[in-house]
Amino acid sequence: xxxxxxxxxxxxxxxxxxxxxxxxxxxxxxxxxxxxxxxxxxxxxxxxxxxxxxxxxxxxxxxxxxxxxxxxxxxxxxxxxxxxxxxxxxxxxxxxxxxxxxxxxxxxxxxxxxxxxxxxxxxxxxxxxxxxxxxxxxxxxxxxxxxxxxxxxxxxxxxxxxxxxxxxxxxxxxxxxxxxxxxxxxxxxxxxxxxxxxxxxxxxxxxxxxxxxxxxxxxxxxxxxxxxxxxxxxxxxxxxxxxxxxxxxxxxxxxxxxxxxxxxxxxxxxxxxx
Amino acid sequence: xxxxxxxxxxxxxxxxxxxxxxxxxxxxxxxxxxxxxxxxxxxxxxxxxxxxxxxxxxxxxxxxxxxxxxxxxxxxxxxxxxxxxxxxxxxxxxxxxxxxxxxxxxxxxxxxxxxxxxxxxxxxxxxxxxxxxxxxxxxxxxxxxxxxxxxxxxxxxxxxxxxxxxxxxxxxxxxxxxxxxxxxxxxxxxxxxxxxxxxxxxxxxxxxxxxxxxxxxxxxxxxxxxxxxxxxxxxxxxxxxxxxxxxxxxxxxxxxxxxxxxxxxxxxxxxxxxxxxxxxxxxxxxxxxxxxxxxxxxxxxxxxxxxxxxxxxxxxxxxxxxxxxxxxxxxxxxxxxxxxxxxxxxxxxxxxxxxxxxxxxxxxxxxxxxxxxxxxxxxxxxxxxxxxxxxxxxxxxx
Ligand SMILES: Cc1ncc(COP(=O)(O)O)c(C=O)c1O
Numbered sequence: 001x002x003x004x005x006x007x008x009x010x011x012x013x014x015x016x017x018x019x020x021x022x023x024x025x026x027x028x029x030x031x032x033x034x035x036x037x038x039x040x041x042x043x044x045x046x047x048x049x050x051x052x053x054x055x056x057x058x059x060x061x062x063x064x065x066x067x068x069x070x071x072x073x074x075x076x077x078x079x080x081x082x083x084x085x086x087x088x089x090x091x092x093x094x095x096x097x098x099x100x101x102x103x104x105x106x107x108x109x110x111x112x113x114x115x116x117x118x119x120x121x122x123x124x125x126x127x128x129x130x131x132x133x134x135x136x137x138x139x140x141x142x143x144x145x146x147x148x149x150x151x152x153x154x155x156x157x158x159x160x161x162x163x164x165x166x167x168x169x170x171x172x173x174x175x176x177x178x179x180x181x182x183x184x185x186x187x188x189x190x191x192x193x194x195x196x197x198x199x200x201x202x203x204x205x206x207x208x209x210x211x212x213x214x215x216x217x218x219x220x221x222x223x224x225x226x227x228x229x230x231x232x233x234x235x236x237x238x239x240x241x242x243x244x245x246x247x248x249x250x251x252x253x254x255x256x257x258x259x260x261x262x263x264x265x266x267x268x269x270x271x272x273x274x
Numbered sequence: 275x276x277x278x279x280x281x282x283x284x285x286x287x288x289x290x291x292x293x294x295x296x297x298x299x300x301x302x303x304x305x306x307x308x309x310x311x312x313x314x315x316x317x318x319x320x321x322x323x324x325x326x327x328x329x330x331x332x333x334x335x336x337x338x339x340x341x342x343x344x345x346x347x348x349x350x351x352x353x354x355x356x357x358x359x360x361x362x363x364x365x366x367x368x369x370x371x372x373x374x375x376x377x378x379x380x381x382x383x384x385x386x387x388x389x390x391x392x393x394x395x396x397x398x399x400x401x402x403x404x405x406x407x408x409x410x411x412x413x414x415x416x417x418x419x420x421x422x423x424x425x426x427x428x429x430x431x432x433x434x435x436x437x438x439x440x441x442x443x444x445x446x447x448x449x450x451x452x453x454x455x456x457x458x459x460x461x462x463x464x465x466x467x468x469x470x471x472x473x474x475x476x477x478x479x480x481x482x483x484x485x486x487x488x489x490x491x492x493x494x495x496x497x498x499x500x501x502x503x504x505x506x507x508x509x510x511x512x513x514x515x516x517x518x519x520x521x522x523x524x525x526x527x528x529x530x531x532x533x534x535x536x537x538x539x540x541x542x543x544x545x546x547x548x549x550x551x552x553x554x555x556x557x558x559x560x561x562x563x564x565x566x567x568x569x570x571x572x573x574x575x576x577x578x579x580x581x582x583x584x585x586x587x588x589x590x591x592x593x594x595x596x597x598x599x600x601x602x603x604x605x606x607x608x609x610x611x612x613x614x615x616x617x618x619x620x621x622x623x624x625x626x627x628x629x630x631x632x633x634x635x636x637x638x639x640x641x642x643x644x645x646x647x648x649x650x651x652x653x654x655x656x657x658x659x660x661x662x663x664x665x666x667x668x669x670x671x672x
Contacts, residue, residue: 055440055571056557058452059296065439077569103294103556108570130294130556134284155298157459162300180298181457 002147003096003124004172007047008207008228017265018229019044019220020209021236021258022100024051024067025084026076028243034087036251041095043255044262048088049127049231052081052101059129061184063234063241070240078105078114082121089122098125098151098172115142125149125172133169140169153177154200156192167204173229174200176210184234188213194226217264224265232261278523280590285473285560287593293472295559298456307474309379314481319374326370327485330403331360333367335486337493337650342620343633347640349647352502354490354518356654357625363655364486364514365396369465371482373400376463383407383462387451389416389444389510390581390628391423392655393467398432408432411450413443416580423659441574444510444584448558468511469588472559476588483517490650491521503643506531507652508631509549509602510581512588514654519600529601532591533635535577536604546575548587549595549602562589578607578663579627581655609634611667614657626655627663 001009011018021040025033037048053071057064085097099118106114106128118126126148131139133152140150149172154163157180166174178193179185197208210223211231220230239253280287285307293303313319327333336355344351356364369386376384384406388394394410401408410427414436417424427434440446448470455464469476469483487505494502505522507515509532522528537545545551552563557572565573565585577583594600605613610627613634618624625633629652636651643649657664665672 053571055573056445056449058449058558059456061453062439069439072571075569079569104564104566104572105570107555108553108566108568129296130559132293132295132297132300135292135294153297155296157298157301159301162297166297177296177298180459182453185457 002149002172004047004098004149007096008173011046011228017224017227018046018209019258019262019265020047020049020229020231021045022049022051022231022233023236024053024064024071025081026053026071026074027067027237028070028240030074030076030080032247032250033084035247036254037088038092039251039255040258041092043258045095045258046229047096047098049098049100050081050085052078052099052105054102054105057102059182061182061234063184063238067237067240078109082117082123085123086121096124097122098127099123100127101129103128103131111139111142115146115148118148119146123148125151127151127153127175129153133165136169144171151175156180156196160199160203163200163203167206170204170206173207173209174204175231176200176208176227177212178210178223179213181212183212185213188219190222193223197226217261220261221264221268224268280593281473281477285477287589288596290562290592291473291476291560291589293559294556294561295472296456298459299472302459303472303474309375310474310478313375313378319378323371323374326374327367331366331370332358333485334489335359337490337497339497340621343617346616346620347637348645349640349643349649350498351636352494352497352648352650353653354486354650356486356514356652357623357629357656361392361396361399362658363392363396363626364483364517365393365467366399367485367517368467368479368482368513369393369396369400372463372465373404373406376406376465377404379463381461381463383409383458384465385409385411385451385454385462386465386467387411387444387447388467389413389447389583390579390626391416391420391427391659392581394432394434395423395426395430397465397467398427398430401432402430409454410434411437411447411454413441413447414438415442416444419580419663420659421662443575444580445572445586468513469516469590470511470558470560470586476560476590479513480516480520480590483513484520486514486517486652487519487521490518494648494650498648500648501525501528502648502650504529504531504639504647504649506533506632506636506639506649508533508582508628508654509587509591510584510628511586512591514652516588516590518650518652523599530594530599531635531639532600532602533631534602534604535579535582535631536606537576539606540604544576545604546577546583546585547604548585549591550604557586560589562586562592578610578667579631581626581628582631603635605631605634613637614664623653624657625653626657627660629654
């Protein structure tokens with residue numbers, strides 16, 4: 001069983017919703033990422049989503065685009081990000097780490113070399129925005145063999161046929177994109193999200209996480225009514241924008257925000273019976 | 275040898291091409307693939323396309339025997355005059371086709387990316403004519419380089435959005451257009467300007483552009499009485515080149531030369547020549563040759579020609595390179611400028627800087643072909659848009 005599977009199983013047993021913060025690795029400086037990951041776990045994160053910086057983040061809005069640029073300004077590479085996870089694992093054996101990014105840096109490293117290195121560092125899942133399951137079957141074999149879960153997006157535009165394809169290839173959980181748009185966009189249509197998630201559940205038994213546009217405890221709680229986990233990205237990444245060299249105050253701001261979301265989620269959710 | 279039949283049904287040209295996009299775009303791309311397949315066999319659609327190409331674009335474009343250039347360079351040079359199309363470049367062959375598809379699909383809003391502004395102008399033009407809202411994304415640096423085209427687009431009623439992210443050129447405009455499309459996918463049609471992007475774009479744009487090669491093949495048979503020895507075209511994303519090459523692919527005796535931008539020189543790192551110097555990777559929805567660093571980050575390209583300033587290239591060119599069917603070469607900024615002045619002076623034709631790269635390569639190829647050798651050079655566009663750049667390079671105030 002993978003760390004991600006264990007994590008969702010524990011959540012279910014405890015009747016809790018998963019809280020998944022996203023940060024871009026190396027943003028704004030290299031040595032903030034590992035302490036930030038630990039602090040987020042401390043503040044109630046169940047799983048950490050770590051962005052691999054890319055020069056052309058096509059599915060990201062301005063906030064995460066800038067995070068990519070900040071991380072690339074000091075050349076944060078995929079090797080560096082793997083190294084950060086290795087460091088994180090020295091004191092945290094439990095919390096799953098999901099890589100999120102774009103295919104090209106992984107392709108440049110080579111699928112097999114990446115899969116081996118990811119395993120060695122303690123990476124648990126991989127979500128490559130521009131690698132749909134149709135193009136991934138060879139790669140996925142390498143990941144399955146190493147207990148690394150390929151996580152896939154589903155979107156408001158996904159057809160039942162695509163839900164079926166994703167449910168065959170995905171492991172760990174399914175990531176539902178709550179909006180038509182890029183990361184960080186504003187309004188959410190809860191009715192549509194609810195309907196989509198119940199349709200997704202007809203195609204897969206995997207847990208469903210929801211992300212894109214969740215930026216407050218209130219929204220997290222609303223989404224938590226139908227999803228197994230919420231992903232919060234831009235709202236956290238935005239806190240890096242004013243960085244003035246004081247790492248501990250940024251880390252504290254992120255922690256305080258996440259603790260607020262954690263408390264709100266825990267106050268609202270109750271064990272699912274059956 | 276069996277007839278060429280690329281891509282496969284999933285948009286692969288061998289190991290290249292494919293569909294590498296976010297989930298939100300998978301369904302729209304499947305719908306587009308189906309619509310495109312359906313309408314390319316629909317007599318009404320094809321009639322409308324043909325009529326528009328004839329009466330609105332002004333096709334067929336002439337194949338012109340360039341006597342002065344032939345004498346100077348030393349072989350028989352024919353120019354395919356895409357510069358004479360309405361809006362001044364080959365780009366409109368494609369935008370006409372895609373806009374008609376958009377209309378059939380009931381889309382009310384059109385978006386496009388542009389580098390030199392030629393594709394943006396061609397898109398704004400067809401949008402104006404069909405009464406569709408039009409938004410064009412353009413790198414902030416290119417907006418400065420191609421000011422006349424920016425104004426043209428605005429006159430035509432398009433909004434031009436300056437893209438400030440990344441390297442502020444064509445690739446970033448493409449990223450931004452993709453972001454728009456993901457956000458407005460229900461009512462918006464994305465008209466990609468070259469044979470890049472996810473399937474079906476590389477095949478669809480090729481099919482719309484291959485009118486260039488179909489005409490040229492017939493014209494050269496009429497005028498020279500035989501097929502040419504060589505075809506020469508510049509390669510940015512590769513649409514004018516594939517448009518010329520494609521109808522000749524099964525004519526094995528016809529050699530093909532795609533000319534990339536060597537910028538300041540292939541050895542300087544400051545160029546836009548992924549086929550000559552790049553590595554295989556994935557960008558903008560397809561697998562192809564790219565300009566990237568060892569970590570898979572896309573690197574900045576350099577060319578005096580905004581339309582060639584792109585770090586990727588259409589996947590079909592990557593395939594034609596790998597199977598050895600086409601040759602890919604590169605021409606530096608200085609060589610392109612010399613080609614520009616040659617054709618202007620000898621033929622009275624002011625070419626686009628993009629097309630000047632093809633002219634410059636014709637000069638290099640001519641001695642190989644000899645004085646009886648025949649080549650068709652694709653004159654992909656006219657040079658009005660580049661006048662300011664040319665004057666700057668030549669140190670002239672206008
Ligand atoms: C006149 C002209 N030629 C060539 C190009 C390069 O594009 P492609 O390689 O798709 O033909 C452009 C692009 O803007 C152009 O304006």
